[in-house]
Amino acid sequence: MAPIRRLVLDVLKPHSPSTVKFARNVAxxxxxxxxxxxxxxxxxxxxNIRLVTEGEAIDADEVERRxxxxxxxxHSxxxxxxxxxTVEPRDQPQDWLPP
Amino acid sequence: MAPIRRLVLDVLKPHSPSTVKFARNVAxxxxxxxxxxxxxxxxxxxxNIRLVTEGEAIDADEVERRxxxxxxxxHSxxxxxxxxxTVEPRDQPQDWLPP
Amino acid sequence: MAPIRRLVLDVLKPHSPSTVKFARNVAxxxxxxxxxxxxxxxxxxxxNIRLVTEGEAIDADEVERRxxxxxxxxHSxxxxxxxxxTVEPRDQPQDWLPP
Amino acid sequence: MAPIRRLVLDVLKPHSPSTVKFARNVAxxxxxxxxxxxxxxxxxxxxNIRLVTEGEAIDADEVERRxxxxxxxxHSxxxxxxxxxTVEPRDQPQDWLPP
Amino acid sequence: MAPIRRLVLDVLKPHSPSTVKFARNVAxxxxxxxxxxxxxxxxxxxxNIRLVTEGEAIDADEVERRxxxxxxxxHSxxxxxxxxxTVEPRDQPQDWLPP
Amino acid sequence: MAPIRRLVLDVLKPHSPSTVKFARNVAxxxxxxxxxxxxxxxxxxxxNIRLVTEGEAIDADEVERRxxxxxxxxHSxxxxxxxxxTVEPRDQPQDWLPP
Amino acid sequence: MAPIRRLVLDVLKPHSPSTVKFARNVAxxxxxxxxxxxxxxxxxxxxNIRLVTEGEAIDADEVERRxxxxxxxxHSxxxxxxxxxTVEPRDQPQDWLPP
Incomplete structure (x- = not known):
């Protein structure tokens, strides 16, 4: 299957270990x-942190295990x-309209 | 007919398979x-996910079948x-005015 | 007369043929x-779709006929x-003020 | 006097001739x-259209006559x-504050 | 003293002479x-117009006299x-917060 | 562990020493x-200041000690x-929607 | 200590001397x-003006004395x-959320 180049995760974590440790470990x-x-x-x-990982072929399972x-x-x-x-996301006109 | 270079789809999916699997499979x-x-x-x-596919000549039928x-x-x-x-979309002044 | 380099049209269409077919045909x-x-x-x-066509000398009549x-x-x-x-549109300060 | 490099006009026009004809003729x-x-x-x-004309030395009188x-x-x-x-306009902080 | 490279003025003017004449004359x-x-x-x-003048060493007195x-x-x-x-202005976080 | 390339801290400080001294010292x-x-x-x-530090391998402990x-x-x-x-953060559509 | 490369000051000044004189003198x-x-x-x-000074090694004391x-x-x-x-400031998601 095609390699993963970017993975953005919404993560819940305790205060410790710190975000610094999280980022370095996942990297x-x-x-x-x-x-x-x-x-x-x-x-x-x-x-609640948002974790963006980039690479040529990210091992998503290892990222989640770490x-x-x-x-x-x-969380999502x-x-x-x-x-x-790498393909970027696209806005749609309805994105910036009030619901 | 002219080749398709980008296709943006609004997709409804069950929680499983994950978005990771969806993206890799469609790629x-x-x-x-x-x-x-x-x-x-x-x-x-x-x-509800937004799926952006890019390429020189996308097989839209295969994308939808996958x-x-x-x-x-x-969904749309x-x-x-x-x-x-590749031609980008254009904003119009009325896009950012209140309705 | 000077050639047309971009044409943005507000189009009403039935659900079928699909937007994919529309875009490819007009291209x-x-x-x-x-x-x-x-x-x-x-x-x-x-x-309701917005159709942006670009080129060096667009045949506007053929675009509308297609x-x-x-x-x-x-529609407009x-x-x-x-x-x-190619000349880009200009914003005016009043564009982003409430009416 | 210094040459005109850009001229942005707010124009009122009848539905016919079309905006396509207007743009090509002014160009x-x-x-x-x-x-x-x-x-x-x-x-x-x-x-009501906004007409942006660009050039090295625009003949403003001819543009208005056309x-x-x-x-x-x-209109303005x-x-x-x-x-x-070419010098671009400048925003001021008060531009994006509520009045 | 250091030379002036940009000068942005808020100007009140009668309808005539036109903004075209103003811009060309100040240039x-x-x-x-x-x-x-x-x-x-x-x-x-x-x-009420905003007049942006740019150069390597603008004669501010002559600009105001013209x-x-x-x-x-x-006006300001x-x-x-x-x-x-040339140094650009800086936004501050409080610029885009409601007062 | 992977090196730290950017660290953004929300810092509470007394009025003295000044922000100038803070920035120079942490640098x-x-x-x-x-x-x-x-x-x-x-x-x-x-x-309350936001302190952004960048480098190839930031010593986070020394930054916090300084x-x-x-x-x-x-504070956070x-x-x-x-x-x-260096990987940049990603916006999500929900970031700019009202809660 | 590390050199200062940018200094942004919020300044209160009388109407005279003018902002032109202020900017040239501080430069x-x-x-x-x-x-x-x-x-x-x-x-x-x-x-109330915002004064941005840039350089390789700004003498902050002289700027304030001038x-x-x-x-x-x-003022701040x-x-x-x-x-x-030069390191640029970073936005945080909470910057553009209503308080």
Whole structure:
């Protein structure tokens, strides 16, 4: 099957280990060349981060295993790019209209 | 007829198979060089994703067949690019005015 | 007269033929190098699409004839670019002010 | 006096001749290399279009004469660029604040 | 003192002379390589335009004298760039927050 | 573990030392090539700044130690980039929808 | 300590000397290659301007001394860039959410 080039995950994690540790650990997964983690929300017990992983052929199973090994949970898969070339998402006119 | 260079589909799918599997499988369709799938909405039974496929000559029938083989339904065709060159959509002033 | 380099049309069409067929058919018109079609609105009987055609010297009459041969109607001409060079539209400050 | 490099006009026109004819005709004016016409508003009798003309030394009088020969009226001059180089407009912070 | 590279003025002017004449005349000022004039507001007696002048060493006094010779008034100085290099303005997070 | 390439921190600091001193001091941390500090909020006792540090291999512990040596507190870790390449965050459609 | 590459100041100044004089005078400070000054607000007695200074090694003390010599007051330090390379600020998702 076509290789995965980008994987964006919505992750719930405890406060510790820190987001720094999460990002560095996931960046060591096979096929990953870089990771971006931004904080979306924080409350007393958990943090909600968005984890973007990029590479030529990301091992998605290893990425998810590393997240759960660090105590995190994948809440949703928000974006996937697969194939020989990176394809960007497209806006639609209705995206920016009030519902 | 002119070749298809981009096809953007609004797809309803069950939670399983995952979006990762969807994107990789569609990326293997004839004439497709890459796929982007973003999650638009999720509820208990189904997920709504936007699937962007790009290539030099996309086999639209095979793309739709792969989607339905995976249990998905094409809800609407949101964007099509056809021809020798890729043409981008145009905004109109009324697009960003309140209705 | 100066050649047409871009033509943006607001088109009403029946659900069938599909937007894929529309885009590919119009892309075969004389002087057209590419077509972009996005879905603006859909209801039970008709679909409203925006059709962007680009080229060095678009045959506007053939584009409109192909649209009507496929059962579509040109609701309005939303943008026209003519001349030796492509000129982009300009925003005005009042465009983004509330009315 | 310094040459005109861009001229943006707010034009009222009857439905016929079409915007296609307007754009092509104005693009033939002396010193004009390209024209962009977008539709701003349409009602039963008239259409309101924004006409952008670009060139190295636009003959503004000929542009206006061609518009009136086609039955159009210049409602306002919305942007003028003059000189050896093209200068873009500047936003001010108050532009995007509520009034 | 450091040379002026950009000067943005908020100008009130009578309807005549036209914005075309204003822009061309100011573009002839010493040190100016180009002028952009956009219409901000118009009422029965006056027009409010934003005049952007760019150059390597703009003679600000001559620019203001030309404006007043044409019957215009500088309502405010909205942006000034001075020095060996052009520096762009910076947004601050509070710029796009409701007051 | 993979190196840290960007670290964005939400920092609370007393008015003195100034943001200038903070930025310069943190920029001297090991593996840091540059720092950006913007003011988010200010009140009588404290200031809230966002501190962006970039480099090939940022020593996150030293960055945090320098901040606390200057009397600051890290309120949250807002973004982390780790790996061989810099990966940018991704927007999701729900980011710009009303909640 | 690491050199300052950008300094953004929120400045209150009397109407005279003009913003032109302010920008040119500050641009002569040691280590400054260019200045941008935009008008944020004006009332009867004072003007509020945002002053952006850029350079390889800005002498922040001289910049502040020049501002106060011209009768201005630094109301806040809004952005500081320090180090070998220029680092841009980062948006966070919460920046564009309603509070």
């Amino acid at each position: 060591d997964a096979s096929g990953v060349v870089g990771v971006n983690a931004i904080l979306l929300e924080t409350d007393r017990e958990v943090q 997240i759960s090994d660090l105590g995190g949970t994948v 898969i928000d974006e996937v790019v697969a194939g020989e070339q | 293997d369709a004839s004439g497709v060089v890459g796929v982007n799938a973003i999650l638009l909405e999720t509820d208990r039974e189904v997920q 989607i339905s083989d995976l249990g998905g339904t094409v 065709i949101d964007e099509v690019v056809a021809g020798e060159q | 075969d018109a004389s002087g057209v190098v590419g077509v972009n079609a996005i879905l603006l609105e859909t209801d039970r009987e008709v679909q 649209i009507s041969d496929l059962g579509g109607t040109v 001409i939303d943008e026209v670019v003519a001349g030796e060079q | 033939d004016a002396s010193g004009v290399v390209g024209v962009n016409a977008i539709l701003l508003e349409t009602d039963r009798e008239v259409q 518009i009136s020969d086609l039955g159009g009226t210049v 001059i919305d942007e003028v660029v003059a000189g050896e180089q | 002839d000022a010493s040190g100016v390589v180009g002028v952009n004039a956009i219409l901000l507001e118009t009422d029965r007696e006056v027009q 404006i007043s010779d044409l019957g215009g008034t500088v 100085i909205d942006e000034v760039v001075a020095g060996e290099q | 001297d941390a090991s593996g840091v090539v540059g720092v950006n500090a913007i003011l988010l909020e200010t009140d009588r006792e404290v200031q 901040i606390s040596d200057l009397g600051g507190t890290v 870790i807002d973004e982390v980039v780790a790996g061989e390449q | 002569d400070a040691s280590g400054v290659v260019g200045v941008n000054a935009i008008l944020l607000e004006t009332d009867r007695e004072v003007q 501002i106060s010599d011209l009768g201005g007051t630094v 330090i809004d952005e500081v860039v320090a180090g070998e390379q």
